[in-house]
Amino acid sequence: MPWAVGPLRLGRAWVAAPDPAALRARWAALAGAEEPEQERLFRPSRARTPTAGAAALPGRRSPSTARFADAPGPCPEPVRVLREPFDEQWLLPDQRLIDLARPELWRVLDEHQLFAVETPELLVTAHLPVGRLGRIRPLHRRPGGAEPNLAPGLLPLLGERYGARVTPQDVLCWILAAGRPGPRGYEVPLTADPGRWRAGLELGHRILAVQLRGGRGGEPPRLPGGRRPYVRSAVPARPEGLAYDPAGETLSLGAGTISPVPAGAWEYEAPGGSRVLEAWFAARAAHRAPEAEGLEAIGPAAWPQAWTSELLALVTTLALLADLAPQRAEFTPGPLLPAAALGAAGVLPPPRWSRRPASVLDHQEEGPGGQFALL
Numbered sequence: 001m002p003w004a005v006g007p008l009r010l011g012r013a014w015v016a017a018p019d020p021a022a023l024r025a026r027w028a029a030l031a032g033a034e035e036p037e038q039e040r041l042f043r044p045s046r047a048r049t050p051t052a053g054a055a056a057l058p059g060r061r062s063p064s065t066a067r068f069a070d071a072p073g074p075c076p077e078p079v080r081v082l083r084e085p086f087d088e089q090w091l092l093p094d095q096r097l098i099d100l101a102r103p104e105l106w107r108v109l110d111e112h113q114l115f116a117v118e119t120p121e122l123l124v125t126a127h128l129p130v131g132r133l134g135r136i137r138p139l140h141r142r143p144g145g146a147e148p149n150l151a152p153g154l155l156p157l158l159g160e161r162y163g164a165r166v167t168p169q170d171v172l173c174w175i176l177a178a179g180r181p182g183p184r185g186y187e188v189p190l191t192a193d194p195g196r197w198r199a200g201l202e203l204g205h206r207i208l209a210v211q212l213r214g215g216r217g218g219e220p221p222r223l224p225g226g227r228r229p230y231v232r233s234a235v236p237a238r239p240e241g242l243a244y245d246p247a248g249e250t251l252s253l254g255a256g257t258i259s260p261v262p263a264g265a266w267e268y269e270a271p272g273g274s275r276v277l278e279a280w281f282a283a284r285a286a287h288r289a290p291e292a293e294g295l296e297a298i299g300p301a302a303w304p305q306a307w308t309s310e311l312l313a314l315v316t317t318l319a320l321l322a323d324l325a326p327q328r329a330e331f332t333p334g335p336l337l338p339a340a341a342l343g344a345a346g347v348l349p350p351p352r353w354s355r356r357p358a359s360v361l362d363h364q365e366e367g368p369g370g371q372f373a374l375l
Helices: 020-031 037-042 103-107 154-162 168-178 194-212 263-267 276-288 305-330 339-344
Strands: 079-084 087-091 115-118 122-125 136-138 180-182 185-187 230-233 242-245 250-253 256-259
Touching (some): 020 037, 020 087, 079 276, 087 276, 122 194, 154 168, 154 194, 168 194, 230 305, 242 276, 263 305, 276 305
Antiparallel strands (some): 079 087, 115 122, 230 256, 242 250
16 A cells, blocks of 8 residues: 555644534534634644634535634534544534645545554555554545555556456455564565465455454444443443453443453453453543643533444444454465566565655635635
């Protein structure tokens, strides 16, 4: 996947949140504030201030491209994003508020797109990844899935070697099964054995289905009947902490309880060693933390029901991935395709143009102050 993009840099934490209503309330508070309060709430950086204009994000109806201090416009509809590993949140899609929005990714964001994120383990999402994640590799270089972000010549070569049509998503699934972080980045061995290819595809498709959580038209993953987590006691309006009882496989949110929660879900860690469930809960309690101030302190007064549903889905996802982890660790690609074969097919080295974004501008994009962008 030659074309890779660095992570988005928000510049200010308040533009993303687990609750879309909180983002609308933050927008209203900022837009209604007067100087110098507006500048304090905005939290200016070298890249963005309330008095600096910015272009509209591709594919989004920006409320305005004028300076925010002059004409903030109506609040844009929050969009779903991947904020941290396995933590799906919401974002205000206005480039005037984001230090580095990566417009090239917004141009190819549609219902066909998938993003592979190096965290350093590979994580695939249908949502735009934002924040402190690793490099982002879109599956497609153009909208509509028209051109795969793969080394030219790779799909025909693999189809010939394995005796079956190979799709871009097949390659992504193979990467999930066989790829590993290495000293040169994320390394993907290509097998010379059609049998190992089919085994890797089967494993990779299962991993992908779990990571996407039913996105892109798939069925939401489920644990077997006796292992499915349920709410045993309602989550209170303001749960004060998260705890886990391994003996009863019970997750407690204050007085609320969810079970069964397999130990593999509770122990699942994100890069850096933090538990995913603990980080997920902390993000939803952050607006109530003593250090929260300004717009970041605006959040729901009571625990939304939607968060409980998201938590049940996240527990299922982590438990299934923990179950698949031993199979993935044991998977081996077998004999590898020789480098000479990849070179003869023109796969390696990939041409320079394949490492850059494709030109997908099929309409004029509005730049700062209402001017059309020149690309």
